[in-house]
Amino acid sequence: MKLAQMLLRRRKWVVASLQAGLVFWSLVFAWLLRFDFRLPNLSLLLVAVPVLIFIRLSIMPFFNLMHGWGRYTGISDAVDVLKAVVTSSAIFFLIFRIALGNKAFPLSVYPLEALLAFTLLAGVRLASRMLV
Numbered sequence: 001m002k003l004a005q006m007l008l009r010r011r012k013w014v015v016a017s018l019q020a021g022l023v024f025w026s027l028v029f030a031w032l033l034r035f036d037f038r039l040p041n042l043s044l045l046l047v048a049v050p051v052l053i054f055i056r057l058s059i060m061p062f063f064n065l066m067h068g069w070g071r072y073t074g075i076s077d078a079v080d081v082l083k084a085v086v087t088s089s090a091i092f093f094l095i096f097r098i099a100l101g102n103k104a105f106p107l108s109v110y111p112l113e114a115l116l117a118f119t120l121l122a123g124v125r126l127a128s129r130m131l132v
Contacts, residue, residue: 030113059088
């Protein structure tokens with residue numbers, strides 16, 4: 001019971017950590033899919049991960065996505081996830097590709113990662129509703 005109470009007090013940090021993990025895996029899976037399940041240029045991927053996680057987690061509060069997942073999750077949350085992913089993906093592209101001038105990052109990874117991120121972030125929310 002103490003663990004549950006501790007998690008409830010730190011809900012935003014737990015939710016942010018879980019979402020950061022999902023964003024991390026969406027980028028890694030997109031990279032693996034793009035490169036036939038190999039990890040070439042791992043240093044570029046490792047540079048992109050914190051940038052993407054920071055941008056995505058910074059955008060999510062604007063769409064009210066830092067609350068917990070539970071019985072009140074619905075289609076409107078999935079729409080909010082879509083809006084947040086599209087917005088943060090556009091910002092990630094603008095910052096990483098244009099502002100930082102990183103032309104080595106594959107163009108195909110941007111939309112693939114966004115699709116995987118939406119699927120993971122919305123899927124976890126909808127699956128948690130089914131379980132609660």
